[in-house]
Each structure stands twice: as structure tokens, then as C-alpha cells.
Amino acid sequence: MITANVRSVFMQVVVGIVAALCAVSSGLTLGFSAISLQPLREANGTDHLDEDEASWFASISSIATPVGCLLSGPLLDGLGRKRTMMALNAPFLLGWVLLAAAPSTSSPVAQLYTGRVLTGFASGIASIPATVYLAEMAQPSLRGMLVTWASLSISVGILVVYLLGSVLQGAWRITAAICGVVPVVNVILVLLILPESPVWLLRKGRRQEAERAMRWLRGIPKGNPTPGHVTHEIEKMAIAGQNENEVHGALANVRFILQQLRRPEAWKPLIVMNGFFFFQQVTGIYVVVYYAVDIVGEAGVSIDPYLATVLLGLVQVVGALGVGFALNRCGRRPLSILSGIGQAVCMVALGLYLQFADTKNSSLTWVPLVAMLIYVIAGSIGFHTLPWAMLGEVFPSRIRGIAAGSTTCVAYIYSFVMLKIYPNLVEGCRALSEHSSSEGLFYFFGITSVIAAVFVWLWLPETHGKTLQQIEMEFAGIANPPDMEKEQVQNQSVKM
Template identity: 35%
Template sequence: MDSSILAKAYVEREASKNIEENERECFKDAIVSSRSLNKGFTEPVKLKTALPEIIACIIAASFHIAVGISMAYSAILVPHLEAEDAEVHATRTETSWITSVIVVCAPVGALVSGFLMETLGRLKTLQIGAIPYVAGWILIALSQNVPMLLIGRIFTGLATVLAISPAIVYITEVARPELRGSMISFGPTLASFGMVLSYVKGAYIHWRIVAWLSIIYALVPGILIQLCIPESPVWLVSKGRIDEARKSLEWLYKSEMTHGKVSAAEAQFTQIMKENAIKLSELRKSKHGNWSTKMRSFLKPTGWKPMAILFLFFSFQQFSGIYITLFYAVTWFQEVGAGVDEYVASIFVGVTRFLCSMVNTWLLRRYKRRALCIISSLGMTACMVVSGYFTLMIKNGDRSGYWVPVLCLLLYVCTSMIGMLTIPWTMTAELFPTEIRGVAHSISYSMANLLMFAALQSYRSLQSFLGGSYAVQWFFAGVSLSATVFVWLLLPETHGKKLSEIEEYFHNNFLAVGAESRAKKLRAKRRAEQKANAAATEPLHPKPLQNV
């Protein structure tokens, strides 16, 4: 009798633990998805009904064109500044600062953007971001010395962060789940398009005129936001502006059919109100010791492991030359000595990146992250090895393969877009548990930009230290090959994984090698324990006596 009572108590305790765990997971999923709309719709998306959402997302994402223009501008500016007859002459050290200073503003911009988004709203933050953007380009266009150029680049760099974060958040909160991934990926595609525009204008127009024209790409989206689209209903509800939230939803779903007696807008309003109540309840529960709890969470395996992995991942990404070749595209072709028109070649680089960014969305949906990153880094390795060899041949006077470095760089851009350029940015949020996801995302994003700054700053020094462009390309090849080993050893697979499964992975693993087999053994062990528990309960439920 005592053993059966103990067994029953054990089973009840385990069941209670399982129920609590399930409740926690459900609550996490609710919080994670608290900014999503249209959960209630299971019908296929029709263009006509989703058109207002698509328009709103495209207008918000259009600020990414300005981001791409700012990033690529250094590629067309640096050759003019380093020329002997330059209007504004700059040394190689000064041009490295002009190139890289745009990304060093990211940590400050991320903090300012987060505060403004929560205080003033998503769209107002986007519009405010246009102010330093316009001011920066005016300074660049009128610059008479290097300090003016540097300050102008700092302003445009701050504006890019103020534009990217609120645009992504707005799209996340407005687009229905079926459209959200495509709409978010549309932003980087527009940034690639902005790079193409910058390269094209730089090939045919004076750099000062390019600066003046760049102002348009912030003013037009700012005006369209003011005139055409509503603020995020999720943010409006969180601020208690209920009537404005209703109007926003009515605009977003004005083409949606009524479901039963309740309109689509009303159904979404009810859903958002429920999710906001859940969020407020969680905030009240975690108010006491909230920040100290978050800081302690970084010391847990689910905190420090993903942070360490992301640091290494971004280090390999930046020093493999991905962003260096984009920021120094024109200079890169000059130093290779292929003899082609470097400005036209840079246009091909921008077009290649733009086209590959559209293909990348499909790849990320279909294939696993680890496989994509390994293929990407191996492809980058091969391209830089071959390119470095032919660059050395050109340097030694053999120009028979002068076109090979150009082709290799285009293939290098293609292979980088498969995984190494894009996937690290997608992991800045999904690797961390719910309680620290927001803070951890900001930290990892800032860390990535500081590493980008270090990589861009190091380019000139690497050339001097290693002895030329060919050696730098081989250095990039070595880093890319090391990235392959890193991905195989440490990078966890997140494709198709629930956020709770990723969190559990870091509880039990650090090395990715053999993680799947260990997970299978753990699942088998749990099934065996469950069977043993079920067997322990059998005496508690005796079969009824059969009638003789």
C-alpha cells in the first residue's frame, strides 16, 4: 500500500511539473507572438484583401533604400578623395575612417531608436530618422574638409539605425503571418537596390550631386508615411489609444471580408487586446528585480552560450571580407589591377547582391541554416583563393586572366548571400530565451556593428602588413575556411525549430557536432521514464472483475 501511494504521489508530481512546463511554453509562445496579427485567419491570402497591409509594409521598408545608399557611398567616394587632384583630399587613414564611421554609430542609434519607438511610435521614429539623414547628406554635399565628411557620415549612420529597427518592428506588427517573412525580407532587398543606385550614380555623376540626390530617399518615404499609412495598432493599444487602434485596423483590413457577425478588423482588435493583457500581466509579475534577473540570465547556459557563438559567428563574417568588398568595391577593383572600369564593375557587384537577396528569401525558407552556411563559406573560400592567385599573376605581368578576379568577386558575393552574409543577422533574436531576447538582440546587434567597424578599419592595415591585394584575398579565404569549421563544430541548427527547442538545446549542448544523436538518446530516455511511470500507476487502476 505504501509503495502504491508513493508511486501515485510521484506520478502526480511529474504530471504537475509537465502541466506547469506546458503552461510556461504556451505563455512564452503567446508573448513571442504578441506582435503578430491575423492568427484567426486560415484562408489563403488574396492580394486584394492584403493590399493595404502590403502597401503599409512597403512604404515603411522603403527607408532601406536610403540605408543601402549610405553603405555603398564610401565605395564611390574614397577613390575621388585619394586622387592627387581631389577637391577634398584625404589620406588612406582618413578614408578608412570615412568608410567605417557609419557603422560605429549603431550602438547609440539602437538605444535611441528603442526609446523613441516605445515613446513616440514606430512611424514617428522613422520620420525622425530622416532628420539626421538629410542633415548628414547636406554636410557631405557642402563639405570642404575631412571633418565635415566624417560628421556627415556619422549623421547618416545614425539615421540608418533609426530607420531599420522601427521599419522591421512595424512590419512585424502589421503584416499577417503568411506575409510577414516576405515583407521583412523585402527591406534588405531594397537596401541592396539602394546600393545599386549608389554605384550607378557614382559611375556617371559627381559625388557631391550624388549626395544631394540621396536626400530624396528619406524625404519621400517620410511624406508617404504622413499621408498614407496608419500607426501600428499594437503600439496604439499598448499606449491606451484604443480609438486610434480601431481606426488603424479598419484601414488595414478595409478590403477583408467579414467573418460571421464580427468584422476582420474587430477580430484582430480583440486578439490584440488579449495579447496586451497577457503582456501587462507578465510585466507586473516580473517587475520586482527585473533587470537583475535579466543580468543573471546571461550567466546561464541559455545566455552566455548563444552570445559566445554569435560573437564568433560575426567575427568570421566580418573578417572574411563580406562587407569590406561592398564598402570598398571601386577601390578593390582598382587595386586588383584587372584593367576593367572599376565603377561599372561595382555596378555589377550591386546588381548581383540585389538579385541574390531575392533568391536568399526562398533558400532560408527551404534549407537548413548549417548546410547553407557551410556551402556559403566553402564557396567564398574557393572564390578568394582563385581570385588571389590571378591577382598575383596580374601583379607579376601576366594579364591573360585579367577578368578572373572580377568574376570571382561576383561569385563571392553570390556565395556570401547564401548564408554567411544573412544568417548571422537572423539569429540575433532567435537564439536567446524570451526573458532576455530584447536586451540580447540589442547587445548582439551592437557587437556585430562594432566588429564591422573593426574589419573596415583593418583593411588598409591588412594590405600594408600582408603585402598587397592578393594576400588580403587569401586572408579572406583563410577566415572563410575557418568559418566552415566553426559552423560544423558550434553553430546550432534553428531551421524549423521552436524557440523552446532552441532554449533546451543550450541547456544540454554547446558543441553542435553530435547534438542530434544526443537529443535522440535524451528523448529515448524520457520515453523510457514515461513508460516506467505508466507502469507504476497500473496497480492504482485494477481491472474490474469479470462476470463468471
């Protein structure tokens, strides 16, 4: 039994790694503007971007991302989880090729914008599949860790592009070309390793394929009988699949969608998750990612800005990696509250430093770098990671694709607004400051982080250790699902 459990965990971890790697290109897209904006603004001739063009270059990918988010749900339902994770790499590849091949002999602005739009569009499609796939295939005892790996991969992608920017300073075309290799590798790995989601296969009436996929995911050798707890999982998925098939044809009907959204198990998580993503954006997490080099300068960090961004990317990866393990012990709510409080403390400290310290002669020049690093760690353990991790958990399976897609669509609209107005916020804060610095911006992020922590405390549900069915029933107001006790006993039996 121990050997079977270890084999099951190993297979789920392998599948989790491959699925999560699909999000690496999203991280590369997020971080690319940070390392390319400065050389593009400082370039002479046709490569030069003025401030308005630079802000569009940074933010325009977020315009296309909501479109990809809306398309992601129908692709997941129509093509399946596996084929969607393969298809999303095509616009990524084309976008990176356009960026890498942007001409230097004529104005490259249109091509640069197009490349950013394509990678942003692909990021939108990529925002859901890995998380949904991991939530559907993982046992409850592992799901808390595995669903965070897509966010971890985004952090890895950000770190990689920051490293490339530090090593290849100014050579943003070469960086784009290297980033273009990642989608090709992703397609090969997904094709060779991942089975299709058993949940999706059962919904399509492909029972035998679903059983084979489930046996593979649980590490059951060929010829061995299917264990009882695996059979129980398949039966529950089959029942859910039958219910979905009854309404699947109606998903294209607006009336049906609105009818489903009237159910508390649909509208409650929809409101909560949209609020969660709103605070993710207004607390400045993605502003720091997109404008990392600029933010480091605004914060008064004295070391090389490219080296500072690498440190920020590194601690973000460490934080995202740690949260995957912490979730199995701490849950979502405590980490999110700690994240909001940590962000608030760091931003207020940074604002106070800029307002009162002599930034040129002070012996406290280490404060802004430490504050920025702790801020990124605080974001990684909560607001940067958990909204994405919870997307695959909180919505009913019958509208999971649509609900998750619309939520991420709205999230990236928030992101676009914040990224586009960031230069204006900086100039406004400087105009109001006696020190010609932007401490007001950091105070703003600190205040919104406090409000975000209060939001989590009041409204974010705890999903730790619960099956997807239990989460749905609790949103519906069923406090004690009839099979909860049985599920908890089975979950304990598969823990290492």
C-alpha cells in the first residue's frame, strides 16, 4: 500500500510539473517589458520609444490577455485540457518571433506592439488550463500544493527573463529569441507525457479513456486491479460528468448561463474571486513585475537595477515554491492575510524612507532593497499566487471554464489600467511631493494592501483539504455534505 501511494504521488508530481510549465511563457511575457523598456527608451533612431509608446509597450499585452481569457473556457470545454495546453503555445511562439525579428532599419513600433499583443493573448489562454487540469486530476491531499505550481512557473518565467536581461543588457531581441524556444519545448512535453483530464473525458462519455488516464495518474501498473478508492473517484467524476452533459448543450445559451449564475455556489465565488484579483492588482504586485527596473530606481535602491530585478525574481520564485508546501499546512486564508499585512508594512516603510531619509548620504541605503525583497516575498505567499491557484477550486464544474475565464478577463483589465496609468501616478506623486520622489505611490500600495487583508479576513473562504464537491456544497449553503466524513478518511489514506 505504501509503494502504491508513493507511486501515485510521484505520477501526480510529474504531471503537475509538466502542466505547470505551460505557464512559464506567461512569466516571460510579464517580465519582458521590465528588461526591455530602458534600452528601448534610451535607444537612438528608429528603436527609440517615447514615454507614451513605452507605456503602451508595457501595458498593451494586458489588452489582449482578457480576450485570451474569454477564449480559454470554450477551448477547455471543446478541445479538452491537454490540447488547449498545446494550442496556446502557437501565439506565444509567433509573438516572440515578431519581437526577436523587429527591424532596426525602420520603425519597429507596430511589430513590437503586435508581438506583445500575441504573447499577451496567449497568456490569457494560458491563465486557466494548467490550474483547472491540476485541480481535476489531483487528490485533495496534494491539490493544495499542485494548484500553486502554475503560479510558481510564472515566477520562474519572470526570473528567467530578468536573468537574461541582466546578462544581455540591451540585447532584448536575443532575449525574445531565447524566450521563443520555451513554447516549442512545452508542446513536446505535453504531447509526450500528459494524459487528458479524466473529468473532461467522462463528460464526453469516453469512460474507458478516462479510466486509463486515471490509472496512469494514480500510478497503477498494467494488469493490476483498480483500487477501491480510485474506482470511487471515477464514479464520482462520472456522476458529475452526466450532470454536465445534461446541460452542456445549453452552455451556449445566455439564459442558461444567467440561470446558473443565480445559484449561490456560482455567484458567491465569482464575486469573491473578482475581489481577490482586484486587490491583487491595486496592491502593485504586477506594476512591480512589469516596471521592475523603473520601480527599483523610484525606490532609491543603490545597486545596479538589473541585478536588483534578478534578486526580486529570485525571492519571488522562493516565495512561490514555499507557498506550495505551506498551503498543505496553513490553508489559503492565513497566508493571504499575512501576505496583505507584509506588503503593507514594506510599502509604508519604503514611503517613510523616501520621505524622511537623506537617500544620497543616509546609512540606511539598504532599507529600500530589503523592503522591496520582503514585499515580493509577501506577495508570493498570497496575493500574487493564491488567486490563480484557487481558480480551479471554487467554481462549479458545469461553469468552471466560463467563470474562470471571465474572472481572469476582468483581472487583466484591472492589470491593464494599473500598468497604463503607472507613469501618470509616478508623475503625479512627484508633483505633490516636496522631495520630488514618489513616496505617495508606495503609501497608496500600502493602504490598499491593508484593505486587501481585511477583504480576505471577511470574505475569502478556506478550501484547504476539501474536495471540489465539498467546496461547491459549502458555497451552496450545505454545511455538512453527506460524504464529507468518508472523503476525509480517504484523503488521509493517500497522504505520505
